[in-house]
Structures are given as C-alpha cells and as structure tokens.
Amino acid sequence: xxxxxxxxxxxxxxxxxxxxxxxxxxxxxxxxxxxxxxxxxxxxxxxxxxxxxxxxxxxxxxxxxxxxxxxxxxxxxxxxxxxxxxxxxxxxxxxxxxxxxxxxxxxxxxxxxxxxxxxxxxxxxxxxxxxxxxxxxxxxxxxxxxxxxxxxxxxxxxxxxxxxxxxxxxxxxxxxxxxxxxxxxxxxxxxx
Numbered sequence: 001x002x003x004x005x006x007x008x009x010x011x012x013x014x015x016x017x018x019x020x021x022x023x024x025x026x027x028x029x030x031x032x033x034x035x036x037x038x039x040x041x042x043x044x045x046x047x048x049x050x051x052x053x054x055x056x057x058x059x060x061x062x063x064x065x066x067x068x069x070x071x072x073x074x075x076x077x078x079x080x081x082x083x084x085x086x087x088x089x090x091x092x093x094x095x096x097x098x099x100x101x102x103x104x105x106x107x108x109x110x111x112x113x114x115x116x117x118x119x120x121x122x123x124x125x126x127x128x129x130x131x132x133x134x135x136x137x138x139x140x141x142x143x144x145x146x147x148x149x150x151x152x153x154x155x156x157x158x159x160x161x162x163x164x165x166x167x168x169x170x171x172x173x174x175x176x177x178x179x180x181x182x183x184x185x186x187x188x189x190x191x192x
C-alpha cells in the first residue's frame with residue numbers, strides 16, 4: 001500500500017513539474033514579447049504574469065490610506081524596499097529617472113506611470129527621511145511598519161528586497177523584478 005502512495009506521489013509531482021515548466025515557458029515569452037493587444041480584464045488574481053495583481057491597502061507616512069486599485073488606469077510599478085536596504089537605495093535613482101520619463105506617457109492600456117512604494121521599514125522616521133533624501137517624488141508611499149511581516153510583502157511572496165512588480169492599467173501583472181535599464185525597456189514596450 002505504501003509503494004502505491006509513493007508511486008502516486010511521483011506521478012502527481014511529475015505532472016505538476018510539467019505544468020509548471022509549461023507555465024514558466026509561457027511566462028518567459030510573455031516577459032519579452034512586445035504585445036500591443038489589450039489584456040483580458042477578467043484575469044484570475046495571483047502572482048504570475050497575466051494574473052490580476054492582489055490589492056494593496058496601507059497607510060502613507062501622513063496616515064492617508066492608499067490602495068493599488070486607486071491607481072487603475074495607469075501603469076504601476078509596485079516597489080518593495082526599505083530605508084535600511086543598501087541595494088534598494090542604490091536602485092532608487094533608476095526609479096526616479098523612470099518615473100520622471102514615463103509619468104505622463106500614454107500606454108497601450110492607459111495613461112500615466114505611477115510607483116507604489118511599499119516599505120518594509122519599522123521606523124517611520126527613517127522611512128520618511130529616506131523618501132526625502134532619495135527624492136522619491138511620487139505620492140504613493142505606503143507601509144504598515146511591520147518590517148518583513150508587512151502584509152503586502154507577505155501577500156506578494158516577497159522574501160528579498162528590492163523586489164518589484166509591473167502592473168498594467170487593467171491591474172494585470174506584466175513583468176517582475178525589473179532593475180535599472182530593464183524597467184525603462186519594459187515601459188517603452190508598453191508606450192503607444
């Protein structure tokens with residue numbers, strides 16, 4: 001009986017690996033394709049390319065609640081970072097440059113580019129100082145000040161930072177972990 005369970009487990013594992021490989025191959029081609037067609041709006045919520053991005057709802061340094069859904073109609077980069085993260089701070093100039101260049105652009109699925117910065121800080125003052133010092137001029141900065149237990153970071157499966165997710169104007173995930181020039185290249189592919 002135990003042998004049958006092991007064999008069944010191996011068969012199921014093989015099927016899952018095959019499905020995952022097919023899904024990854026599709027996702028990989030989706031990352032590099034220059035797709036100028038509209039994405040289905042009724043996509044399933046999830047973390048893979050082509051999924052509807054899960055909602056984020058957290059407070060800004062001033063206490064205002066900001067949601068991902070409030071940015072619908074725009075391209076949005078969800079950027080997970082922290083003031084104490086050296087690689088995050090080193091990446092911030094690229095984010096500032098992309099924001100300044102693409103903020104007012106027309107995209108295939110909407111108008112404008114926004115960044116939703118989700119901080120994994122626990123110290124509100126350090127978080128606010130980093131925003132100011134790095135000249136992160138966009139208005140969408142949020143955190144629940146729970147560090148690695150940040151609810152949005154957990155929901156998005158973030159286990160290292162910087163991590164980011166690019167979401168189109170319909171709320172569909174179209175790319176992940178874009179650094180430096182890769183972010184601008186991905187945005188350029190979506191410009192009308």
